[in-house]
Amino acid sequence: MAKAKAKRTLKWQRDPEGMRLRILEAAKQEFSAHGLAGARVDRIAAKAGANKRMLYYHVGNKDELYLAVLEGAYDKIRSEERGLDLEHLDPPEAIRRLIEFTWNYFLRNPEFLSLLQTENLARAKHLKKSTKVKSMHSPFVEMIRTVVRRGVDSGDFQVAVDPVQLYISIAGLCFFYLSNSATLSVIFGRDLLDKKAKDERLAHMVGLVLAALTGQSVALFEVAKAPKSRAAVAQTA
Amino acid sequence: MAKAKAKRTLKWQRDPEGMRLRILEAAKQEFSAHGLAGARVDRIAAKAGANKRMLYYHVGNKDELYLAVLEGAYDKIRSEERGLDLEHLDPPEAIRRLIEFTWNYFLRNPEFLSLLQTENLARAKHLKKSTKVKSMHSPFVEMIRTVVRRGVDSGDFQVAVDPVQLYISIAGLCFFYLSNSATLSVIFGRDLLDKKAKDERLAHMVGLVLAALTGQSVALFEVAKAPKSRAAVAQTA
DNA sequence: ACAGTATTTATCCAACGGGTTAATTTCTCT
DNA sequence: AGAGAAATTAACCCGTTGGATAAATACTGT
Numbered sequence: 001m002a003k004a005k006a007k008r009t010l011k012w013q014r015d016p017e018g019m020r021l022r023i024l025e026a027a028k029q030e031f032s033a034h035g036l037a038g039a040r041v042d043r044i045a046a047k048a049g050a051n052k053r054m055l056y057y058h059v060g061n062k063d064e065l066y067l068a069v070l071e072g073a074y075d076k077i078r079s080e081e082r083g084l085d086l087e088h089l090d091p092p093e094a095i096r097r098l099i100e101f102t103w104n105y106f107l108r109n110p111e112f113l114s115l116l117q118t119e120n121l122a123r124a125k126h127l128k129k130s131t132k133v134k135s136m137h138s139p140f141v142e143m144i145r146t147v148v149r150r151g152v153d154s155g156d157f158q159v160a161v162d163p164v165q166l167y168i169s170i171a172g173l174c175f176f177y178l179s180n181s182a183t184l185s186v187i188f189g190r191d192l193l194d195k196k197a198k199d200e201r202l203a204h205m206v207g208l209v210l211a212a213l214t215g216q217s218v219a220l221f222e223v224a225k226a227p228k229s230r231a232a233v234a235q236t237a
Numbered sequence: 238m239a240k241a242k243a244k245r246t247l248k249w250q251r252d253p254e255g256m257r258l259r260i261l262e263a264a265k266q267e268f269s270a271h272g273l274a275g276a277r278v279d280r281i282a283a284k285a286g287a288n289k290r291m292l293y294y295h296v297g298n299k300d301e302l303y304l305a306v307l308e309g310a311y312d313k314i315r316s317e318e319r320g321l322d323l324e325h326l327d328p329p330e331a332i333r334r335l336i337e338f339t340w341n342y343f344l345r346n347p348e349f350l351s352l353l354q355t356e357n358l359a360r361a362k363h364l365k366k367s368t369k370v371k372s373m374h375s376p377f378v379e380m381i382r383t384v385v386r387r388g389v390d391s392g393d394f395q396v397a398v399d400p401v402q403l404y405i406s407i408a409g410l411c412f413f414y415l416s417n418s419a420t421l422s423v424i425f426g427r428d429l430l431d432k433k434a435k436d437e438r439l440a441h442m443v444g445l446v447l448a449a450l451t452g453q454s455v456a457l458f459e460v461a462k463a464p465k466s467r468a469a470v471a472q473t474a
Numbered sequence: 475a476c477a478g479t480a481t482t483t484a485t486c487c488a489a490c491g492g493g494t495t496a497a498t499t500t501c502t503c504t
Numbered sequence: 505a506g507a508g509a510a511a512t513t514a515a516c517c518c519g520t521t522g523g524a525t526a527a528a529t530a531c532t533g534t
Contacts, residue, residue, distance in 0.1 A: 172413030
């Protein structure tokens with residue numbers, strides 16, 4: 001364990017793994033903030049407290065660095081999802097939890113959204129080269145498929161929806177709102193990221209999906225349940 | 238009208254408006270294919286059959302060019318939407334038409350999706366400078382608000398949903414599937430862009446939204462309406 | 475203590491990319 | 505015709521950027 005000798009004032013410390021992590025973290029920031037083409041290798045180095053040469057030494061060139069960041073991002077979300085434990089909830093509650101998790105994960109990890117956008121702009125050119133990523137997803141799809149099947153069997157759900165479609169819908173509802181909040185806020189003239197707006201959005205999404213699956217309108221979905229017109233919904237702008 | 242004199246073999250033609258249009262079209266291609274930072278001014282010029290200097294002469298620098306493209310893209314979709322004529326349809330049909338239009342528009346204009354992604358990556362930095370764009374959207378929101386109100390009044394819809402939320406949901410369902418089809422196809426191991434997949438997706442989205450609004454499950458939404466389990470839905474991969 | 479290796483720094487550079495300058499060609503009006 | 509304006513071309517400028525080279529510094533085992 002005695003590793004630090006601290007002989008004298010050293011010009012630098014050695015820490016390969018730490019350095020690699022700092023590089024990947026800095027790269028994640030940079031790539032998500034500026035995209036692939038806009039990212040600057042020097043900025044990544046600076047942010048990681050490293051020399052530019054280190055990037056090439058520890059990870060590889062810009063593209064490899066980018067792919068490493070992307071794989072790490074997928075790994076992180078899928079691994080958190082595995083902990084959701086949807087199997088032991090009754091189906092509507094499981095779906096609600098999946099939506100809430102997805103929403104909160106996207107809120108907590110905006111870089112993930114940016115990275116996906118960037119990669120899709122490149123038509124997944126880099127991701128296609130990854131072998132790791134493909135294998136992470138079948139368990140996840142099965143998890144959702146099981147929930148849907150249980151929901152249909154129990155009578156909670158009206159329809160046996162394709163789990164991939166369902167997940168894409170849930171992710172899409174969350175993703176689009178957040179990843180496009182900048183332009184949407186401009187064109188609709190409201191701040192979509194303040195607390196109230198975010199709460200309303202979550203309620204809307206949960207209501208929409210659960211209403212569609214169960215056939216029963218969900219309380220939160222009804223922004224205004226006035227019996228007749230004049231139900232114009234609380235506005236902001 | 239007599240404009241062409243064709244005196245002798247000229248070294249070049251004069252055509253200011255045509256040139257401007259070709260430049261904007263080429264820029265749209267380039268920006269949507271490579272993003273803002275990845276776009277190359279020389280490539281735009283080449284694609285427009287022009288000299289690089291022309292871009293600066295007719296439009297401005299790279300950023301102004303980009304903003305012009307973006308404004309043009311918004312203008313185009315909002316103007317097509319105005320022709321939807323939702324006022325004269327009964328509410329569920331109006332919503333269905335809105336979804337189908339949005340879906341088909343996104344399919345027909347993939348550059349629009351890319352441009353939005355790019356601009357959101359930049360947190361709408363450029364769009365905020367635009368004065369034109371902000372004004373295009375209130376009529377559109379009102380159009381949807383009217384449909385929703387009519388649906389609630391007629392009893393077709395269970396809930397008075399916020400029109401902005403509804404539109405963001407519809408756009409999100411379409412947008413995410415298409416703009417992220419590259420990565421989604423990789424991670425889920427199916428081709429999401431073949432004809433069958435696209436048809437299924439449209440059915441899914443229409444079913445989801447209409448079921449949520451009306452409370453009645455929509456035929457197309459039921460991929461398999463088997464009474465018990467084994468309703469595992471037609472799979473692909 | 476010393477040889478060999480792993481990690482880090484300090485420079486350098488060739489290609490690229492946005493933007494500019496100045497000259498050339500076409501159009502228009504008189 | 506021909507002068508002045510508009511449109512287009514060709515060539516250049518110069519900061520940036522990804523990547524490479526080589527030297528310096530720290531660590532490891534023996």
